[in-house]
Amino acid sequence: MIVLDAFAEIGLGLPQLALAVAVALGAGVVKGMVGFAMPMLMISGLSMIMGPELALAALIFPTVMTNGVQALRQGRAAAFDSVRKFRVFLLVGGAFLLMSAQLVRVLPAPVFLLMLGIPVMFFALIQLVGLRLKLEQRSLKIEVGIGALAGFIGGLSGVWGPPTVMYLTALDTPKQEQMRIQGVIYGLGAVFLLIAHTGSGVMRAETVPLSAAMVLPALVGMWIGGRLQDRIDQRAFRRATLAVLLIAGLNLVRRGWIML
DSSP: OHHHHHHHTTTOOHHHHHHHHHHHHHHHHHHHHHSOOHHHHHHHHHTTTSOHHHHHHHHHHHHHHHHHHHHTTTOHHHHHHHHHHTHHHHHHHHHHHHHHHTTGGGSOHHHHHHHHHHHHHHHHHHHHTTOOOOOSSOOHHHHHHHHHHHHHHHHHHSOOHHHHHHHHHHTTOOHHHHHHHHHHHHHHHHHHHHHHHHHHTSSSTTTHHHHHHTHHHHHHHHHHHHHHGGGSOHHHHHHHHHHHHHHHHHHHHHHHHHHO
16 A cells, blocks of 8 residues: 555556556567667657656666666676777767756646657658668767767657667667667666756656666566567567557657647
8 A cells, every 4th residue: 555655646546557567568578579669668658648757757767777688688898898889979968868858847748748759750750661871980970969869869758769779770780789789878878867867856756666666567578578589570570669659659749739
């Protein structure tokens, strides 16, 4: 009862909590299979049953934990090498994330929903139609620009995967290395997000229990996804995931537009 009372303080009953656990579990399965999309799925799914600010708080702890597991899967040395290799992206992204996170508490709800939905919808759409950027070599200017974009979006929504995935894919990063680098970038980004939203007030005594409750289902889902990874058609599953993200993004945009 004491535990349920803690969730009741933020307006969540048992049915909403059960749905939130299901969303975290499903998002974890997807992450375990394809290495990304968990924050996008969580912010989209949770925003249907709670306010967007509360949904943002809920995804922070599970994002830190799952990406920590993903980043360290090949050992600490490999993870530190990824940090060194993409230090500019991480530093610029972290700085912009810390700045944009402070806007969350002052943005009107419809603007917040639109700023959540548009990046998700855009990323899913360009991936589904097969648009792919190609870079022959790394460019400091491009890395700074994409890092700034990823950080700015991430601070507002907890979603910085779309620009990151596009950048790594454009560089033809090998699959195993890309999975590790994504884990490192997303993991450190999640730590920045935790710090930023502790300062913004999104993460506070009332919302910490909700975020903590999402950790276990997300990790279990990630484990299940990892076990299933080699047993399904990855291309078909990826397209199905992107289709779900597109629908979720469109729904967020629809809700934001109606509220304007």
